[in-house]
Amino acid sequence: MNTLIRHIRSRSMVAYSCFFALAWLGCGRSEDPADSRISTITIQHGDPGDEFFLNPNRWSLVQFPIFLTLTTKGLDGKGPQPLLAERWEHSPDYREWTIHLRPNVKWHDGVPVTAHDVKYTMDLWANPDVLYPAGGRGSATVLNDSTLRITYERPSREPLGGWNVYYPKHLLENLDPKDFAHWEFWKHPVGNGAYRVVRHVPRTLMELEANPHYCCGKPRIERVVLKFSDGTPLTELLSGNVDAAQVSPAELPALAGDPRFETYYLSGGEVTVHLFWNHRNELFRDADIRRALTMAIDRRELHRVLNLPGDLPITDGIYTARQYRRGRIGAALPYDPEAAEDLLDSAGWRAGSRGGLRERNGREFRFTAIVPHAAWLASPIRAATFIQDQLRRIGVRMEIQQLVSADVVGRQIADGAFESAITYLVNSPWRLAPYFGQGSPIGYDPPRVTELLRAAEVAMDLDEQDRIYSELAEIFNADVPVTFLYPKVENWVVHRRVRGLSSPYRAEPVWHVDQLWIEEEGSEP
Numbered sequence: 001m002n003t004l005i006r007h008i009r010s011r012s013m014v015a016y017s018c019f020f021a022l023a024w025l026g027c028g029r030s031e032d033p034a035d036s037r038i039s040t041i042t043i044q045h046g047d048p049g050d051e052f053f054l055n056p057n058r059w060s061l062v063q064f065p066i067f068l069t070l071t072t073k074g075l076d077g078k079g080p081q082p083l084l085a086e087r088w089e090h091s092p093d094y095r096e097w098t099i100h101l102r103p104n105v106k107w108h109d110g111v112p113v114t115a116h117d118v119k120y121t122m123d124l125w126a127n128p129d130v131l132y133p134a135g136g137r138g139s140a141t142v143l144n145d146s147t148l149r150i151t152y153e154r155p156s157r158e159p160l161g162g163w164n165v166y167y168p169k170h171l172l173e174n175l176d177p178k179d180f181a182h183w184e185f186w187k188h189p190v191g192n193g194a195y196r197v198v199r200h201v202p203r204t205l206m207e208l209e210a211n212p213h214y215c216c217g218k219p220r221i222e223r224v225v226l227k228f229s230d231g232t233p234l235t236e237l238l239s240g241n242v243d244a245a246q247v248s249p250a251e252l253p254a255l256a257g258d259p260r261f262e263t264y265y266l267s268g269g270e271v272t273v274h275l276f277w278n279h280r281n282e283l284f285r286d287a288d289i290r291r292a293l294t295m296a297i298d299r300r301e302l303h304r305v306l307n308l309p310g311d312l313p314i315t316d317g318i319y320t321a322r323q324y325r326r327g328r329i330g331a332a333l334p335y336d337p338e339a340a341e342d343l344l345d346s347a348g349w350r351a352g353s354r355g356g357l358r359e360r361n362g363r364e365f366r367f368t369a370i371v372p373h374a375a376w377l378a379s380p381i382r383a384a385t386f387i388q389d390q391l392r393r394i395g396v397r398m399e400i401q402q403l404v405s406a407d408v409v410g411r412q413i414a415d416g417a418f419e420s421a422i423t424y425l426v427n428s429p430w431r432l433a434p435y436f437g438q439g440s441p442i443g444y445d446p447p448r449v450t451e452l453l454r455a456a457e458v459a460m461d462l463d464e465q466d467r468i469y470s471e472l473a474e475i476f477n478a479d480v481p482v483t484f485l486y487p488k489v490e491n492w493v494v495h496r497r498v499r500g501l502s503s504p505y506r507a508e509p510v511w512h513v514d515q516l517w518i519e520e521e522g523s524e525p
Helices: 002-007 010-028 115-126 177-182 233-238 249-255 287-295 299-305 321-326 337-346 380-392 406-414 429-436 447-458 462-479
Strands: 040-044 085-090 096-101 139-144 147-151 195-201 205-210 223-227 244-247 261-266 271-277 358-360 366-372 397-403 420-426 482-487 490-495
Touching (some): 096 115, 115 139, 233 249, 249 261, 249 490, 287 337, 366 380, 366 406, 380 397, 380 420, 420 429, 429 447
Antiparallel strands (some): 096 147, 195 205, 244 490
């Protein structure tokens, strides 16, 4: 820990070292991980688990049991709910936020958490040597030890985001930001959350221990082991090596009949997978053609083919997170291949003699869809193969070209170098505007859509945001600029003895481990 010794004040270093000596000795806890008196769960985690992976630029979910965010979400996905922040107010224009911190929160070394820690962290993000994505979006002023004011140049909901965690100023303020990514602190973090790190074997495992002084009460599960395993999630679960793992939809059937496990899914509707059409291509300029191709795809059956949950919504509009949570999303075009064929006939695309493909003016209706290799999007290749068969039935040929990643597909869309593509969208106005606003790379930029997306970016009132999105949904339903396929879903398979998870908002066991408990067979909850 030479870097830490050089840079941390001697008094802080003494506290820091004493804390880790006590943590390693366990403060009287048993050293045997198999000790049946200690409630333990083991989770397979997807991070590589190297020495510095808790560096926030790596954005690991493991940060959430260790460090507190200002707010969190409720069981129904509704947020923000208080966490490190006890309460808050904002100015009428949403540019100035006053945050009141929860009292009596302490770092794992016993030092109180104050507004100075939050300000220090925000200043650290903005440091040009750090380049954290959240940096530079607001300036903080400490009003007193438990209160700070955050000011933005533009209206913002940023302070209430439940994804940024904060760090102890007293341990980090003398470290060199140029070495930020490789600070010793990331190997031996001192947090303020529900769990503290007691062991980290790089690329193998991390062991967490319940914080008895956690501000929301000591967690009921005393020990959490995060395995960074080379084994597949399916193998690790079936062999009993882990209690929980994220599993791809393709692997779910192998676990469906196993009474040891329960499956949860995470989907807030923020990320959705679509079939993009290049409106500059003659094939897709006509909204009736795009409507016909959409109606030819049985999207509910597609969800079954991909082993997605049966209650996922289907829409041909866009929506806010609140609308998704309330089930108030736009209508979807029905699956109706006969109507699709009628629309193609009316547009002059008649069934041809060569392989059954439709033709118009001597041109066959065939095109190529670029598709990413991205398991986290529930097998886009498998989805493309299903869609290919659906379109073949109405005389349309879709070739499939697999690309290495969703980023590569996104770049080709941005360059307009595609005919069609399967990839994802993020349902926030600043992420939608590059595709559908002025200068759209897919050739779809009606002035009213551009105007509404700009209005949505600055609308802070939730009712106003919903109104804007409802109008956008009506336009999208009429124009079908893209074809909605399915929301992004994460599947977690968890041993039935682990309780407290739920679908679709509280399915991630690492993030919510402080709210879980264990019910052994025959035990009372």
